[in-house]
Each structure stands twice: as C-alpha cells, then as structure tokens.
Amino acid sequence: MQSEDVAVEARLHPASIAFWVVARARQLIVPIVVGGFSASQWGLGWPRMVAIILLPIVLYSVIRFLTFRYRFEERELVVRKGLIFRQVRTIPYSRIQNLDAVQGVAQRLFDVVEVQLQTGGGTEPEARLSVIPTSAVPELRRRVFAGREGPRPVGGTAGEPGLREPREALVATVGLAEEHAGDVLLHLPPRELLIYGLIQNKGMIVIAAGMGLVWELGLIENYAVGAIGNSEWFQELFRDASGAAGALAAFAAIGLLGAALAGLFVVARVLSIAWAFVRLHDFTISRRGEDLRTTFGLFTRVTATIPLHRIQKLTVHEGPLHRLARRAAVRVETAGGTKYESQEESHRQWLAPILRRDRLEHFVGEVLPELDFSSIRWEPVAPGATRRVFKEGAVVAGLVSIPFFFLLGPGALPIAALLFVLAGVYARTYVANLGWSVTNGSVLFKSGWLWRRTSVARFVKIQTVSLRQTPFDRRRDMARVRVDTAGAGAASHAVHIPYLQAPRAEELAHALTAEAARTTFHW
C-alpha cells in the first residue's frame, strides 16, 4: 500500500544538463566537425554552425532536467521523466540487486555522482540517476537497502531466508570452496573425449571455413582440373577405356570425388578430436555445497563455478550419434551474476559435454535434486497433431518434387510418392516422440526423433507463461504453451509445447502460472 503522505520528490543536480550535453555532443562530434567545415563554405561562421547543432541538444537537456523527478516511497523508488512522452517507473527496493555510484573526474569537480540501479540479469541499469549530489548517496543507499529488509546480522530483525546481498553470496561461495572437497559428479578421461570428438563435429566448422576460402580464390577449379587433366594415371585410364567408357570415366570421377569427401570427413573428425583433447582436457565437475565447480583445459585451464540456484533451465541432448554410443550431453542456462562476479550475466554452457546414458539420471539428480526420474509420466500432445504435421510435411514434399518433375517428367512420380511416404513416417515419429510432464516442481518437455532434446524448467525459475494460437491452431482447437525463463538462448530448445488441445493448454498455463506465483524468485 502507498503511504498516505506523498513522499518528497527530488530533482537531479543542475550540472546534469552540462553532462548530458557533453555526452550527446561527443556522439555527434563527427557531424559537428563536418558541418562546421561545410558551413564555412556557405558563409556561416564555424562557431555559429556548432551553436546551431548544439542548441536543440541543450534545449532537450534542459527540458529533461526540468521534467526528471524521483522519490522514495515506502517500498519502491519512483522515477518520473518526460514531457511529451511521460513515463513513471516504479522499482521495488526488494528487486534492486545492484547500486553503483560512478564518479569520473568531471563529476568530482562538481561533487556529483551517477547512480545506476540494476534489478539483476539485464545489461542496462533499470534506473539511472545522472547526476545527483554526492551528499545524497548515503541517504539513497540507506533507503534502498533498508527498504529491502535484507538478512542483516542485526539482532531481533526477522530476515527473509534466501534473500541475499549479492556481495555476501560471492564471499560465501569462495569460503565454501576452500574448505570442502566436493564430490566429483563427472570426469572425462581421454577415451570419453575421443568419443566426444567423434560425435561433435567441431572440425567441420574449420574445414567448411577453409573450403569457402579456397572456393573464393578459385583454387579448386585450377588445381582439380589441372591435377585430373595432367595426371598420367587418369590419362591412361581414359585412353584404355575410351571405347566403351564414357561411363567408366564418369564412375572413376565419382569414385575420386567420393574418396575426397571421405578423406575430408576423416580429417574433420580428427580435428574435432584434437579440439576436444585440448579444450576439455581432464574435464571434471564436482559439487561443493550449493555450487558446481568445473575445471577443464590443457593449455588454458578454466575453472568455472556454477551456483545451483543460478540454473534457469536444463536441456539434455541426444543426437543419433549419441544414441549409437549410448551417451548424452547436458546443457544449462544460467543467469543472474552481478557485475562483481567474473562470469557473464547470463550464460549457456555444457554442463556435461558427454556422459554415459546410464549415468544421466544420477547426474541430473545431483543438479536438480527435487526431480525424481522414476515418477515422470510423459503426456502426449493432441491426437490431431499427426495429421497437421503430415500436412506440413506433405507441402514440403510437394515443393521438393517439383524440380524432379521438370527433370524427369512423369518418371518423377515414384520419387514424389517416396517423399510423401517419408513425410508420413516423419509426422508419425515426430509426434510420437513429443511429450511433456509436470513433475516434482518442474515442467518438462521432450521433442525430436533423431535429435532428442529434453528441457526442464523448475517452477521457481518460471518467469512468464504464454499461450499462443496460430490460425491453424484455432481451426483445430489447439494451442501451444511456452514457458519463459531468464537468460534463455533465442534458438535453444525450451519448454515450448505445441499441439496441445486448447482447453488442456489453458489448464496447463493456469496451473504453471499458479505454481510460479506460489514461489519467490531469487537470482
């Protein structure tokens, strides 16, 4: 509730006008100089030209100064700004993670600071007070942190469990690491790295780049034509086979090409394995209290700490090669570092680059302790989904077969038929492998037939829940449910459940929202 008496509104320090003008002018330095030179040609004085450019900037800054207000309510900071487009921003103290006071040389001259307030997880400060007198800062800090009612070691005050001062959290983590030796969750000996290198194709990226470069320079044409044309062996082959052998020469050429590609493939995998050996040498994850500590690397030894509570979403990857080797990979998205911690604010990383399939559940169980794998019941999507996916696949099949019809005429019919059958098979397997589940305080979603991916988002990490219907969804009374988490990659697998029956989807969305509402979110 708002307090009855309206809190006092404060303005910024008048010097902010000067700082804004300088900041803007610095951005426009090139146009100013250029404008000045061309203006001198038109007979306007150079100083006058600069003044013309600066005038709107100064005017804008003065108006901004006059319309910017901030005040301290009982539990929020309220910032008002704008004249034509007005904005009132309300930031609860309890959401403020960072308070930075920045003071450069110029600010020191005027005895002012720029205060930046962050609510965590973003790049831009949510509130920027530029500039206020230095004397106002202690009062500001007092209000903000008192308003947060953090767990200070002051006798008698009931602190909230779990709400931590960012710096305190950092210190605690470091202290723990020194004292305890953790349990090793995963260690990758060279054999595992070998398998990893074979499955991933890091080498292909290098090769693809190299190929692109070579193509650009036209080397392939010159070299290949020269080599094949001039090689004795090939010429002999040609002479011997000249009678019957347009086809034979063609086969030889294809054979050569095939061999070359195979060679490329092998080289790519070898590079990939080499990369794995260097980058992931002696990969170890151990759990120390509430954190995971990973170390890896041959030349550059990296030690990373991942606090368990920072994990927003976990995804298990199983590609076809993974399944062949009875392995899997685990990736996590973390978010919420403050600037003081060395990690980036949000991060997507491989928690387990490769992992034996039979150790997967134990591993994930260590990272997400509440999740009990044996109690996961996968729910299917709506029955009509197979028909819809088949229709989409059929369209693609139709489009793909068009060029074949041009080439082969009616002879392309078997190809088209094959493509349609493939579309049907794809639809059936894809939909059969879609599944979702709400278990033990998390929502899970799996998808994919060749490339199986399973994502887990705990209720405490759910940010918003959304429900969408495309026009096609509406025709079939279906909907898709999406769970949003912090620090999610744009293209990464997420709990985005398609082809649900609309009433079921609404039910699920409400349930997830209610579960998220029941829990407090802490970075």
Added chain:
Amino acid sequence: MTPGDNGELEAAVVQQHAGGHPAERIDDGLSRAPDPRSVTVERITGVIGTGIASAGIVAGVAVPALVATLPPSIDRLLYGLGAVIVLALFARAWIWPEVAHRHKSYTVSPASIEIRKGVLWRRVASVPRTRVQHTDVSQGPLERRFGLGTLVIYTAGTEHSKVALSGLSHGTASRIRDHLLPVEEGDAV
C-alpha cells in the same frame, strides 16, 4: 499543465481507494476490456502513420509517371493501383483498431495478471505477481489527451522481458501497477 500534475492525480486515485470507498477491486479475477477510447487513439495514430506512408507511395508512383513518358493506359494503371493501395491502407487504419480491441482483454487476479490480444494470431501472456521486477506507466501526448496510459511490466524472462498493456485509462493503469507491487517477502512463500 505542469510536469508535476501526474503525481497529484495518482495520489488522489490511490487515496480514494485506500479510504475504503465502494470502488470495485481491481484484482477480482474478472476479465476486462481496455478503455474504448483507446480505439480512437489507435485510429488517429493509424491515420497519421498511413498518411505518411501514402505520401511515400504517391511520391513513388508519381515521380516515375512524370519522369517517364508512358502510354496512357499504363499511366492510369499506376495511378489506379496507387489509389487503391492508399485507400486500402486508410481503411485498414480505420477498421482494424476496432477489431483488435474486441480481442484484447486483461484479467487481474490476486496472484497474477493475464493479458490477451491478437485477432488471427492469438496470444495470452500470464505474469505471476511474484515475477514482476519493475513497472512503467507511460503516456504519449495522444494518450494523455484522452486520459489513457500504457502499463509495461518488466520481468526477468527473455522472450517476455517486457509485457505491455496499452489502452488502459491512466487511473486503471496506476491501480494495476499498485496491485503488482510486491508484498512483504515472507507472504509470497
């Protein structure tokens, strides 16, 4: 109007409700439509935007027509096409806001807020109260003229880091914002 007036207006609205006047609760879990005046605002904005776009189209059509000497049939075709496009855009700017408004609603419950919008592609965004990081209530000049405002809810999410609800009356926007403020941390667990 001085730039300070907003504050007094907000305080007055809040005090009225705090004083126990028989005003309806905002968080009653009932679905509400945005303010109908927002249709007018959208129309005006649309017409202005279309006006600018049409100027561009006219220039795009008229200039080649004047510069190149084309047979009169093609000339007429170009002008006709341009006119049709411009008329279509204006019609859309006039009709669409009403249609979109019919499919736009919001529901404030004690624990969350749900915002629905979209005519062909329908979207429902639910934000639990405990996930609201901070909020903006903003007004453009047109909105101010009609007493409307836009509420923007910021979350820690990625896809929905900002959830906007426009076309509210300014008082309603402020009331919802107040409702979304966090209570004592202990209550939420």
